Amino acid sequence: MKKSLIVFGLALTVAACNSKKSTNGADSTTTTTTTSTSTTSSTASTSVVSASVGKGLIEQNDCSTCHKPDEKVIGPAYIDIANKYTASPAVIDTLANKIIKGGSGNWGSMPMSQHLNLSITDARKMVTYILSLKK
Secondary structure (H helix, E strand, C coil), rough: CCHHHHHHHHHHHHHHHCCCCCCCCCCCCCCCCCCCHHHHHHHHHHHHHHHHHHHHHHHHHCCHHECCCCCCCCCCHHHHHHHHCCCCCCHHHHHHHHHHHEEEEEEEECCEECCCCCCCCHHHHHHHHHHHHCC
């Protein structure tokens, strides 16, 4: 009985996670820099824009089926993810790939389903938003 419930829950999760499509190219904002001083402020500005776009992408996709900002549902709360990881380019790439390819083991036995319809750019924006929630 317990195995049946787990299989049913997993099937429901996979079905829910694969039911929506991402819109690619949602961010048309570009930032140009000319000096090292403006590069720093531009990078910060780009991160804010990316985080804002990332929040929109999360809302457009099925993320809320398994995640909430501040409480564990099926997967971890966004705040718990933000507090666990550092917002470095390597970590952002690793987590973006995890969103796209899915997997398990980092937060328990329940696997994260694949989101193959997401571009790496969109997944990075989503991760940037999540990591911006760090307290």
